[in-house]
Amino acid sequence: MPRPTSKINLGVIVAMAAIAWSCLGAFEVKELPPPRKTGPLSLEEALSRRRSLRSYRKEPLKLQELSQLLWAAQGITDPRGFRTAPSAGALYPLEVYVAVGEVKGLKPGLYRYHPSGHLLEEMAEGDKRRLLAEAALGQPWVREAPVVFCIAAVYQRTTKKYGRRGIRYVQMEAGHAAQNLCLQAVALGLGGVTVGAFDDQQVKEILGLPSDHHPLYLIPVGRP
Ligand SMILES: Cc1cc2nc3c(=O)[nH]c(=O)nc-3n(C[C@H](O)[C@H](O)[C@H](O)COP(=O)(O)O)c2cc1C
Incomplete structure (x- = not known):
């Protein structure tokens, strides 16, 4: 069992460093609106309504909705650093990126979610959706959803403890995070689809991911 407290301290340090760096104008870090912890739809209703949604109204998402979706995927829910989705050994090998096309108050670009501090870090400017759609066959x-999430795996975080078995743990975790995100979308009156068919290398290049961040899922989300 790792010591989540030391991890949260590290997370806070990383978040503070990101804010300090952004103050220097190197890149932008945005504090997301706090996620809500209650909602009008029961889990049973969300489960029974969830369906892969592949066509979206031409309407931007609200920043509050984006915040809620990111929190559902990987948000911190415990002072010890535990998150909405379970993680083998609490090693948290997933990174959530979001290609923003149309979100009120956020310019189009690629952003990375930092669970510590519930922050969004701007990674690149410009709308990546068309290129992502090409990479997704x-x-x-x-291309048409206002936002496309990318759940990426940093296998080493888990395999250094669990060896080869860690690979399956990481992939299971991507499923947990994706399902959380999909159910949260339904609870917000939105919808999404989990996309696994894409060229890994192309997605990595389009998003400019570090070499050890491996995309597992693309999840376009929008309004039905
Ligand atoms: C691992 C995985 C990969 C998937 N890849 C794609 C995909 O590339 N494109 C797509 O449109 N749907 C994809 N789907 C969604 C399935 O087509 C969908 O879940 C299935 O048709 C059942 O429909 P439902 O999600 O509405 O229940 C994927 C689902 C899973 C679990």
């Missing part, structure tokens, strides 16, 4: 919903 031309699937139009990747």
Whole structure:
């Protein structure tokens, strides 16, 4: 069992460093609106309504909705650093990126979610959705959704403890995070689809991911 307290301290340090760096104008870090912890839809209703949604109204998402979706995928829910989704050994090998096309108050670009501090870090400017859709074998919903999440795996965080078995743990975790995100979308009156068919290398290049961040899922989300 790792010591989540030391991890949270490290997370806070990383978040503070990111804010300090952004103050120097190197890149932008945005504090997201706090996520709500209650909602009008029961889990049973969200489960029974969830369906892969591949066509979206041409309407931007609100920043509050984006905040809630990111929190559902990987948000911190415990002072010890534990999150909305379970993680083998609490090693948290997933990174959530979001390609923003149309979100009120956020310019189009690629952003990375920092669970510590519930922050969004701008990684690159410009709308990545068209290129992502091409990398996803031309699937139009990747181009047309106002936002496309990317769940990426940093396998080493888990395999250094669990060896080869860690690979399956990380992939299971991506499923947990994706399902949380999909159910949260339903609870917000939104919808999404989990996309696994894409060229890994192309997605990595389009998003400019570090070499040890491996995309597992693309999840376009929008309004039905
Ligand atoms: C691992 C995985 C990969 C998937 N990849 C794609 C995909 O590339 N494109 C797509 O449109 N749907 C994809 N789907 C969604 C499935 O097509 C969908 O879940 C299935 O048709 C059942 O429909 P439902 O999600 O509405 O229940 C994927 C689902 C899973 C679990």
